Amino acid sequence: MDWSALKLSLELSFWTMLILLPVGVFLGRHLAWTQFRSKSVVEALLTLPLVLPPTVLGFYLLVAMGARSPIGQAYESLFGQQLSFSFAGLLIASLIFNLPFAIQPMQRAFEAIPQEVREAARCCGLSPWRILGRIELPLAWPGILSALVLTFAHTLGEFGVVLMVGGSIPGETRTIAISIYDRVQAFDNEAAATMSAVLLIISLAAISLSYFATSRLGKRHDHV
Amino acid sequence: MSEGLHLSLAQVSPIPLAAQIHCAPGEVLALVGPSGSGKSTLLRSIAGLYRPNSGQISCSGEVWYDSEQGINMPTAARRVGMVFQNFALFPHLSALENIAEAMLDYPKAERIERARSWLDRVHLAGLEKRLPRQLSGGQQQRVAVARALAREPKALLLDEPFSAVDRSTRESLYHELAELRQELNMPVILVTHDLDEATLLADRMSILNVGKTLQTDSPDQLLAAPKSAEVAKLMGMRNVFAGRVVRHEASHTVIAWGEHELRVRQREDFIIGTEIRWAMPTAGVLLMPSRSRESETLDNEIPVRIVTMLALGEQYRVTLKVGADRVTMNVPRHIAQRYALAEDQQLSVRLRGETVHLMPIEA
Numbered sequence: 001m002d003w004s005a006l007k008l009s010l011e012l013s014f015w016t017m018l019i020l021l022p023v024g025v026f027l028g029r030h031l032a033w034t035q036f037r038s039k040s041v042v043e044a045l046l047t048l049p050l051v052l053p054p055t056v057l058g059f060y061l062l063v064a065m066g067a068r069s070p071i072g073q074a075y076e077s078l079f080g081q082q083l084s085f086s087f088a089g090l091l092i093a094s095l096i097f098n099l100p101f102a103i104q105p106m107q108r109a110f111e112a113i114p115q116e117v118r119e120a121a122r123c124c125g126l127s128p129w130r131i132l133g134r135i136e137l138p139l140a141w142p143g144i145l146s147a148l149v150l151t152f153a154h155t156l157g158e159f160g161v162v163l164m165v166g167g168s169i170p171g172e173t174r175t176i177a178i179s180i181y182d183r184v185q186a187f188d189n190e191a192a193a194t195m196s197a198v199l200l201i202i203s204l205a206a207i208s209l210s211y212f213a214t215s216r217l218g219k220r221h222d223h224v
Numbered sequence: 225m226s227e228g229l230h231l232s233l234a235q236v237s238p239i240p241l242a243a244q245i246h247c248a249p250g251e252v253l254a255l256v257g258p259s260g261s262g263k264s265t266l267l268r269s270i271a272g273l274y275r276p277n278s279g280q281i282s283c284s285g286e287v288w289y290d291s292e293q294g295i296n297m298p299t300a301a302r303r304v305g306m307v308f309q310n311f312a313l314f315p316h317l318s319a320l321e322n323i324a325e326a327m328l329d330y331p332k333a334e335r336i337e338r339a340r341s342w343l344d345r346v347h348l349a350g351l352e353k354r355l356p357r358q359l360s361g362g363q364q365q366r367v368a369v370a371r372a373l374a375r376e377p378k379a380l381l382l383d384e385p386f387s388a389v390d391r392s393t394r395e396s397l398y399h400e401l402a403e404l405r406q407e408l409n410m411p412v413i414l415v416t417h418d419l420d421e422a423t424l425l426a427d428r429m430s431i432l433n434v435g436k437t438l439q440t441d442s443p444d445q446l447l448a449a450p451k452s453a454e455v456a457k458l459m460g461m462r463n464v465f466a467g468r469v470v471r472h473e474a475s476h477t478v479i480a481w482g483e484h485e486l487r488v489r490q491r492e493d494f495i496i497g498t499e500i501r502w503a504m505p506t507a508g509v510l511l512m513p514s515r516s517r518e519s520e521t522l523d524n525e526i527p528v529r530i531v532t533m534l535a536l537g538e539q540y541r542v543t544l545k546v547g548a549d550r551v552t553m554n555v556p557r558h559i560a561q562r563y564a565l566a567e568d569q570q571l572s573v574r575l576r577g578e579t580v581h582l583m584p585i586e587a
Contacts, residue, residue, distance in 0.1 A: 114310070114312065116308045116309070116310060116312035117312045117313075117314060117315070119271075119273050119299075119306075119308070119312065120306065120308055120312035120313070120314070120371075121314070121325075122272075122273070122298075122299040122300055123271055123273075123299060123300075123304055123305070123306040123372075123375070124325050124326040124328075124371065124375060125300045125301075125303070125326065125328060125329075125375060126300065126325065126328065127300065130328070134325070135314055138316050139315065139316060
């Protein structure tokens with residue numbers, strides 16, 4: 001059992017989820033309620049990671065973050081270390097890869113709030129922040145929660161992109177999914193089985209939690 | 225200019241608007257028109273939920289919108305109370321919290337206290353903790369009205385507030401609103417497509433079509449003297465026809481209608497020979513033969529043929545063919561039976577000339 005890989009995976013999932021929360025709320029809300037000319041282009045781009053083979057996405061990210069790329073060089077001059085094959089690089093790749101998983105459920109959730117309800121809030125004299133905190137977020141919460149759980153579970157199990165961008169550096173970029181693969185390659189099926197079981201349990205727990213919470217909240221909020 | 229609510233908007237696109245309305249404090253003004261006539265857009269403009277291209281909106285001396293001066297006060301600052309078509313209650317907040325949310329100016333304890341007394345006033349005491357979905361349509365509407373009034377608004381805006389409740393509930397809500405309005409001293413704008421509702425609740429009505437306010441008057445005035453055939457039709461008048469002014473006599477005016485000449489209420493403001501439209505309420509068509517001598521009244525005897533007879537409750541709506549036109553009259557059931565009225569029957573009716581209203585042909 002590779003505890004450091006599990007810890008690394010959990011950390012990666014946690015940070016991805018945490019950073020994508022405000023990003024998803026902002027972008028999802030914006031996409032739900034505003035019409036602009038390039039909207040479908042933006043939506044297509046945000047959905048692209050969903051259909052692109054992880055290795056393809058990983059390859060482009062690797063090129064973009066490599067030591068010779070402008071981004072890689074800027075990062076290195078700022079922080080004195082390489083971006084690719086580091087935890088930071090892995091996190092950036094994970095954020096991009098998870099955009100559709102975070103944004104789409106949140107967008108759907110905001111779309112489900114009737115326009116009249118938001119207008120009523122404005123007529124009641126609520127400030128934009130009060131409307132967000134008192135009306136929108138409580139109503140969109142089931143969607144936001146399921147977006148977070150999806151992101152978390154999905155990051156935990158991601159393999160292709162992680163391998164391409166991060167490699168398999170113990171304690172830095174070797175996630176539990178990579179570690180399982182390594183163990184199988186080394187004919188250590190027992191360790192692979194243990195870690196797979198752990199991953200299965202965590203994923204199952206996360207998804208169950210999401211469904212449970214969504215159905216409970218959904219019951220509270222239906223009939224909007 | 226300072227008293228009440230003033231609106232004057234003009235734009236060509238995206239929604240054509242040419243509207244002027246004024247609503248005095250304490251007055252109920254109904255905006256009436258078919259769907260797509262722009263009545264909701266006007267209401268949303270007042271609330272600041274829609275931004276027109278040009279015009280002015282002001283309320284009790286405060287400028288809310290002025291395209292020339294570049295003023296567009298945000299909705300939250302305008303102090304409007306709005307009741308939405310589907311009430312738009314906050315679905316996750318209780319009845320009490322819904323109302324309290326409109327009173328953020330007050331400290332929390334006072335907010336709750338005031339919200340409670342509002343619930344009392346709309347006869348919902350005891351339902352404080354209910355969520356909107358646990359309330360009936362009529363109860364939801366009352367919460368929505370209480371929430372709008374709790375805002376202590378400078379104008380109360382009602383957007384088809386009775387369309388989402390059933391007929392019997394509607395009747396009692398009409399009474400409650402009529403009662404409540406005695407105590408209101410702000411302009412009240414009611415958007416509706418229901419003429420009966422507007423007639424019942426409003427002091428004045430503004431008739432709208434394609435974004436244009438065609439005529440604003442009391443309901444009686446609108447029915448008796450519509451400015452144009454368009455207004456007459458939008459007021460639900462069925463008997464609107466084309467004619468020509470033939471001559472003016474000492475006590476009346478004579479118009480030509482197809483092959484008939486009709487003696488009607490005197491209107492010397494129309495020049496002889498002018499093509500006109502004329503309207504007549506269904507009550508202006510009588511079945512009974514004339515008892516008095518024709519010269520003393522403005523009754524016009526006209527031969528007709530019954531085309532259709534439609535049973536509507538206690539009455540028959542009878543359509544009569546006169547030349548190329550069709551005249552509608554309402555006949556009580558027992559009268560129809562006594563006269564043995566039947567489709568295809570030929571008979572004479574009297575058109576009461578004093579109920580005939582002449583209108584110019586609009587451009």
